[in-house]
Amino acid sequence: MNLRQVIHIYExxxxxxxxxxxxxxxxxxxxxxxxxxxxxxxxxxxxxxxRRIYKKAIRFHVRKELLNTELGQVFDAWSDVEYTYYKSTTxxxxxxxxxxxKINNIYTRYFDKEVILAKEYMNLLKTPKKxxxxxxxxxxxDSETATEMIDDAIHNAELLxxxxxxxxxxxxxxxxxxLIEKFLRKCFDNCKLIDEYEDNAKINTFLDFLTEDHFYAxxxxxxxxxxxxxxxKEYYNVRRGHNNIYSRCKHCGSIIEKTGNKRLYCESCxxxxxxxxxxxxxxKYKDKKRENRKA
Numbered sequence: 001m002n003l004r005q006v007i008h009i010y011e012x013x014x015x016x017x018x019x020x021x022x023x024x025x026x027x028x029x030x031x032x033x034x035x036x037x038x039x040x041x042x043x044x045x046x047x048x049x050x051r052r053i054y055k056k057a058i059r060f061h062v063r064k065e066l067l068n069t070e071l072g073q074v075f076d077a078w079s080d081v082e083y084t085y086y087k088s089t090t091x092x093x094x095x096x097x098x099x100x101x102k103i104n105n106i107y108t109r110y111f112d113k114e115v116i117l118a119k120e121y122m123n124l125l126k127t128p129k130k131x132x133x134x135x136x137x138x139x140x141x142d143s144e145t146a147t148e149m150i151d152d153a154i155h156n157a158e159l160l161x162x163x164x165x166x167x168x169x170x171x172x173x174x175x176x177x178x179l180i181e182k183f184l185r186k187c188f189d190n191c192k193l194i195d196e197y198e199d200n201a202k203i204n205t206f207l208d209f210l211t212e213d214h215f216y217a218x219x220x221x222x223x224x225x226x227x228x229x230x231x232x233k234e235y236y237n238v239r240r241g242h243n244n245i246y247s248r249c250k251h252c253g254s255i256i257e258k259t260g261n262k263r264l265y266c267e268s269c270x271x272x273x274x275x276x277x278x279x280x281x282x283x284k285y286k287d288k289k290r291e292n293r294k295a
Contacts, residue, residue: 010035021193024040043096045177049097051108055082055083057083058128074146075132084114085117086105086115088108095216102224103224187219187224194215249265252266252268
């Protein structure tokens with residue numbers, strides 16, 4: 001058995017991913033597996049491909065000859081609309097960078113409340129630029145109308161952002177790292193080696209275009225994505241199932257199982273909504289009764 005655990009400290013540096021996984025699968029002692037897996041995790045966290053959040057902006061320049069007009073000044077005030085963005089891809093084809101990028105992206109998508117990039121939200125932020133281009137194209141508008149439309153769009157964008165933030169789960173980066181390592185261990189334990197697949201011809205054809213490292217990196221990335229879909233359902237305490245349909249609670253944003261067209265709230269919010277409705281109905285009844293007495 002040609003395993004690298006004979007080295008005192010297992011090092012992932014300069015190793016291919018397939019070598020690491022093969023060493024892990026071939027190891028019989030739990031201590032050896034632990035050492036290989038810990039070295040793998042250490043190398044992933046040490047990757048230069050860190051999670052990066054930064055500011056971007058939707059910018060446009062109002063023509064100089066229009067800057068002195070009322071409408072030109074309105075658009076100039078909204079010619080730089082900032083939003084929070086993140087590094088979502090990597091050009092580095094090394095297995096470590098690819099896996100780390102997936103880990104970064106999952107955290108941003110499910111947990112980072114500052115990064116909101118939904119299409120509807122971004123379209124609202126683009127309203128000033130869209131209106132300016134419409135004005136340039138010859139569409140007639142006045143400064144009061146443009147200001148009102150922009151204010152409404154930005155206000156709705158803030159409301160939408162708050163709702164989408166509420167739909168994200170809460171988990172610190174350190175807690176997330178522990179959870180990722182738990183899921184990565186499951187990836188290693190459940191991973192099949194390439195020669196174990198039944199349809200070897202199909203796998204070999206796949207490897208004609210990519211490398212074994214790409215094969216295992218793709219497996220880990222896809223499996224992590226599936227684990228977090230399941231984690232999200234467990235987080236909101238809903239049943240898992242291929243035929244289940246899910247939606248968001250209208251009030252708190254948590255995931256609920258869609259059991260009918262009338263279900264809008266999770267159980268907790270449904271109770272709050274019902275109590276509020278009962279109080280409103282009770283107040284209306286008492287007010288009406290008081291008016292009848294006065295009459």
